[in-house]
Amino acid sequence: MIISTTILATVFVAFMLYNLRNFLIKPVVQCLDIKIGETKILFISDLHIPKSLKIRDKFSIIGEFMKKNNLRLLFIIGDLFDDFHVKASLSEIEEKIRKIVDILDLPSNVTMYVIFSNSSHDPIIGNKKISITCGRRRIIVTNNLIRLTIGNMKIYLLHGDLGVKNGALAYLLNKIAWFLGYPYLIERFTKRYILRVEDRDWLIMGHTHIPFISDEFKVANTGSWKQYWRDSSSTAILYDKGRLSLINLKQCSTNEYESAMEKTS
Numbered sequence: 001m002i003i004s005t006t007i008l009a010t011v012f013v014a015f016m017l018y019n020l021r022n023f024l025i026k027p028v029v030q031c032l033d034i035k036i037g038e039t040k041i042l043f044i045s046d047l048h049i050p051k052s053l054k055i056r057d058k059f060s061i062i063g064e065f066m067k068k069n070n071l072r073l074l075f076i077i078g079d080l081f082d083d084f085h086v087k088a089s090l091s092e093i094e095e096k097i098r099k100i101v102d103i104l105d106l107p108s109n110v111t112m113y114v115i116f117s118n119s120s121h122d123p124i125i126g127n128k129k130i131s132i133t134c135g136r137r138r139i140i141v142t143n144n145l146i147r148l149t150i151g152n153m154k155i156y157l158l159h160g161d162l163g164v165k166n167g168a169l170a171y172l173l174n175k176i177a178w179f180l181g182y183p184y185l186i187e188r189f190t191k192r193y194i195l196r197v198e199d200r201d202w203l204i205m206g207h208t209h210i211p212f213i214s215d216e217f218k219v220a221n222t223g224s225w226k227q228y229w230r231d232s233s234s235t236a237i238l239y240d241k242g243r244l245s246l247i248n249l250k251q252c253s254t255n256e257y258e259s260a261m262e263k264t265s
């Protein structure tokens with residue numbers, strides 16, 4: 001009991017100190033507002049595709065899943081790339097994104113929003129909004145927070161590196177907090193204290209590589225597609241007719257994604 005209390009107190013103090021700046025000065029978070037009428041949306045993050053685009057992972061299951069289930073809207077919530085954290089030229093970013101459309105085997109009528117992470121991995125683009133067309137596909141790249149409005153539902157989308165910038169540290173903090181009885185620490189902290197989002201609205205993040213969905217706190221994490229020292233989860237969050245679910249795309253062998261739905265908390 002004393003040990004766990006000490007660990008919790010240490011973690012809490014370290015976390016507060018690390019984020020002190022965000023407590024004192026509310027970070028300026030630019031927001032991109034999107035209102036849509038789609039009934040199905042896929043959210044993924046943390047693909048960590050190398051800049052060389054030489055990959056062995058089968059990312060095409062993302063596009064295959066979208067085609068099978070008639071999904072036309074995709075949000076990639078950060079860490080799309082693994083080693084591309086430089087001020088790249090617009091033409092280089094465009095070229096790589098077009099190739100990623102191929103790697104993911106996306107539907108020909110897809111609209112894809114990409115939120116670049118800011119701390120590492122993704123290109124540095126400042127506050128630029130980049131629009132790319134690729135046949136009938138529309139791609140919008142930003143590094144801002146996205147506020148998605150679907151009817152009465154509001155979903156905030158953010159990579160999640162505003163507070164704890166290092167993904168491995170974010171992972172560790174979430175695991176320890178979870179173990180000590182405070183689940184989803186980073187997501188709940190980001191939602192309440194950094195973004196000051198209303199309780200009834202949702203926040204979907206990436207960054208920690210721990211997939212989950214919590215109806216209680218209305219926070220979710222898309223997981224990751226890269227095998228580091230942490231496993232790849234191959235997960236996504238699916239919006240379908242007003243409901244959000246955590247799904248595992250590697251378990252989708254049929255047209256029906258119901259089979260891939262994991263237990264929601």
Ligand SMILES: [Mn+2]
Binds near residue numbers: 046048079167209
């Ligand atoms: Mn990541």
